[in-house]
Amino acid sequence: MGFLDTLKAKLAPAKDKAADLAQQHGDKIGQGLDKAAKTVDEKTKGKYSDKIESGTGKAKEALDRLSSQKDDGSPQKDDGAQPPAS
Numbered sequence: 001m002g003f004l005d006t007l008k009a010k011l012a013p014a015k016d017k018a019a020d021l022a023q024q025h026g027d028k029i030g031q032g033l034d035k036a037a038k039t040v041d042e043k044t045k046g047k048y049s050d051k052i053e054s055g056t057g058k059a060k061e062a063l064d065r066l067s068s069q070k071d072d073g074s075p076q077k078d079d080g081a082q083p084p085a086s
Contacts, residue, residue: 008025022067 022029037056041049 002053009056019066019069022063026067029063033063 033056041052044052074082
């Protein structure tokens with residue numbers, strides 16, 4: 001087993017736990033991301049609005065991907081969600 005395989009095996013339980021939390025609390029996490037983004041945008045007086053919006057969008061996409069994974073780490077089928085555009 002190579003280094004990356006060993007690392008993946010050791011991180012799998014944390015990823016599974018994160019996926020569970022994302023499934024259970026995805027809405028709250030998304031709201032928290034929005035609130036944090038708004039606060040940072042206000043504190044920076046809109047100077048980084050585009051970057052904040054982009055980062056928040058990417059974080060929400062990652063949250064959606066994580067929350068839609070099955071226990072084996074593969075994406076769930078037939079959940080009605082479209083994959084994010086690249």
